[in-house]
Amino acid sequence: MEKIKNIFNWEPDRSLYPEKDENGNLIVDLSSQKFTKVWHGPNHPGTTGNMAIELTLSGDEVVEAKTHVGYLHRGFEKLMERRLYIQCFPTCVRMCVAEPDYNEYLLARSVEELDNLEIPETAKWLRTLVLEMARLQTLLRTVPGQAGTLSLGMGVQWGVYLRDLVLDLFEELTGGRVYHMYIIPGGVRGLLPDGFKKRMEDVLLKIEDFIVRIDNLIFKNILFKKRTIGIGHIPAEWIDKYGVVGPNARAAGFKRDVRKDYPYLVYDQLDFDIATLTDSDVYARSLIRRQDLITTIDLIRQIMAKMPNDGDIKSPTPNVLHWKIPKGEVYVRSESSRGEYGFYTVSDGSEYPRRINLRGPSYTHAVVLLEKLLINANIADVHSIMVSLQTCPPEIER
Amino acid sequence: MALKDILTPFTAWTNVFKPVVTIKDPFNDRPGAERYRGFHFNDTSKCIGCGSCEAICENEAIDLVPVEGIETKDGDSGLRPRVDYGRCCWCALCVDVCTTASLRLTNEYTWVTENPEDLRYTPGVDVKPWDNNELGWKKPEPNYHFFGQKRVSMPELHPEQRDKSFIEIVKGYSKEQAILEADRCVECGICIATCPAHMGIPDYIRAIREDNIEEGFKILYDTNPLPEICGRICTHKCETVCSVGNLGEALSIRWLKRYIADQVESEDYKRILQSDGIANNGKKVAVVGSGPAGLSAAHYLALMGYSVTIYEQFSQSGGMMRYGIPEYRLPYDQIDKDVNYILSLGVKIIYNTNVGKDISLSELKSKYDAVFAGTGLHLGRSTRIPGTDHKHVYQSIDLLNKITEGKEIHVAENIVVIGGGNVAMDITRSLARLQNIKYGKVSIIATSLEDENSMPADREEVVEAREEMATINPGWGPKEILIEDGNIKGLRVVKCLSIFDEEGRFNPKFDESNTNFFKADMIVESIGQGMDIEYISEDIKKDLEINNRGRIVVDELFQSGAKWLFIGGDIIQGPDVIHGIANGHKAAVGIDKYLNTNI
Known part of the structure; x- marks a missing residue:
């Protein structure tokens, strides 16, 4: 029996390698031929987009990690400097494929803040709804996706199916499935279609059933626990140091959420709590996202119950073909499923933005944090840790 | 780690007994949603080729191209949008900005073609299977606009402030009002083609928006040396074709022109227009x-x-x-x-x-x-009905001349004006003022062959005339001026049924049983003017070519024979x-x- 137990708890002896100097620092000498260079990506099924991690391995242990980006660069921030504000609206959505709506919202909010424009009440509720729906469809992929990185693909398939049902609702409301292009400077582009609330409720019920199923499949799974508990631990002191936000910070005990800390749209009229944990490992971050999924379902139900059914959807704006935004600069933020997501917009008073800079969580998470987090990790856990940070390479390169 | 953590994941096997959720044939089974942004369709009969779709497209996926069978005419460039699906991102901004609501996206989203050239096509012209799809993205409703639909109203004197004087009624736009109105322009340029002088209308409107009056003033003088005058009384054919007017109210192009001219002082003209030292x-x-x-x-x-x-x-x-x-x-x-x-x-x-x-x-x-x-x-034209030779039957043009020169004219207590054009409104409103000054009341009736909807006068003229207490009673044909004891008693009229015959010639038809009588002491005829070319002597006339309508023929640069x-x-x-x-x-x-x- 003791023998069997030892098989489960076996750990390799890591006292000899990698070599350390008298101060405990690693000695990484590639010419010694004791190290292996491995490129994790850019085209790797475990990555969530074209991004590479250059790993230096000692045996199966990562001793150095370097994130390489540049495979997805389409220059959206620069492209927007050559476009009218209204033309930025279909352009900016591509900065994050998984959650395009936050880009739409932040562009619209930047324009509205700079031009001192109020939007109709109905539009505020619809914007909140769409942002929560965006969170919902992302989490439906991300929560089971964590198990997917460990080759448990069944939950991913369930999630992708349910995400498609949410995309059907997006299609009804916005006319698009992936790039919704719904939140426009001044308001939104349509009221809820007839019967939408009923269909939304049907989907939410299915998602609640799905949560029970993935609890059984993933969160109560010994293999998942073994591969995630204690793995990818982010110390609490790194949170502020490396600009960690969203579920990654909440899993380390930091109760931070833009929706609560700097309420926007109608979040101050909604009743919800922010979940936190303290373990700060891959498992804790997965659990936080699972909790976010439940919170989002609850928020959507509240929005559906409280929102006005009609009213103006867009405030009158200047002619969009030559809308000059007053000179100034503004930082607007929202809470995406990955954490604080903000646009820093500078206007020189012309029809074109002088600069739009995206502050995306993936930049700090996947470039700054990930390089530190992977040190001493096992190569088999590399993409599990990366996915647990919910990195979105398109958002790093914009 | 408990035993249940080993066993619980196996509950996933229960899914084996659940129905499958995938669709066997997505091409046939699933139409796009009602608002889906699929392939383009353009109602070419409604489209005017204004090019707003081309202007807003961030990917330059739309080009305006000539189309066989669609001619350029007033209010229609004759061009239609061609979409390049190598560039389009189906954002539907082209639909939202469309000035005629002719462009829309259908809910069709699957299309297979062998020829890549097919993916660049002219919606509504090149026939596609989805042309009859009613569903798809349309311009959202309500109150969803990309530019102002309503005119900035022009400040005017109240009728009570103006009915006894000849003070200018229209006050002119303030800077804020002008910029607000100029903002509505979509810069399609359809007005340029229709304006007889082909003025650079979008350019001077842009100058107003940018508060660059001097630039705007120069643009005015490129094609029109009378901007103060035109800014007040131009017949503004540009406004009748303004693309914004298709769904909303046309831009007040005339008032914007006036705004520029009003801002420039006389002494600055030469400096701005750089016209010294020619x-x-x-x-x-x-x-x-x-x-x-x-x-x-x-x-x-x-x-x-x-x-x-x-x-x-x-x-x-x-x-x-x-x-x-x-x-x-x-x-x-x-x-x-x-x-x-x-x-x-x-x-x-x-x-x-x-x-x-x-x-x-x-x-x-x-x-x-x-x-x-x-x-x-x-030369004033006469109806030549019985009684027109009476001394108190006047030609409007003669009276207007005299009013300008400050000469005394006969103003009776009850007046009837025959005519429905702008000149008829001018004399009606002038005489109404004079009646008001002389008698303290207005009793003037303007009548015309045309009915209310087809009167040639500008609508605002008719409205303002009524505000000034003149009566406009259109749709009657004058038959006879009733004269008793040498004094005019009034005008006998019959109902006019139609003005032109089937071939479009002037040939009014009347309903003789439907008559009316307008009481009057004075009649003014205002049914158009004729030309007087007596000053051209016979030896010069023989070189001129006169057409069958009696007009002198000139070439495109107005050179005569x-x-x-x-x-x-x-x-x-x-x-x-x-x-x-x-x-x-x-x-x-x-x-x-x-x-x-x-x-």
């Missing part, structure tokens, strides 16, 4: 008549270095603009502002000189290198200030060409 080329041109055509020709000739002398029969310049249009619409100081600038270029006006009586056209021919005649339509004589304005194109200005400009080019090449 070298004289030693050639002389005579202009007959100082109306819009004559002034326009004189202006552009002077800029080319010609010595220009205008011969004017009245004591003041402006022609019909001063002697036909009442001061409450066009104040005389504004005419002077425009004319004085033209005079400052070296143009001379010889007043009180009637060509044909005081000096002959042949004499002008011998003294000048070329002559431009813009003599206008100054007599090569030295250029004719333009109302006598060629009918009564319209902006046509006169355009004619004068073209004639100036023609005269320059004639004098330099002798063709």
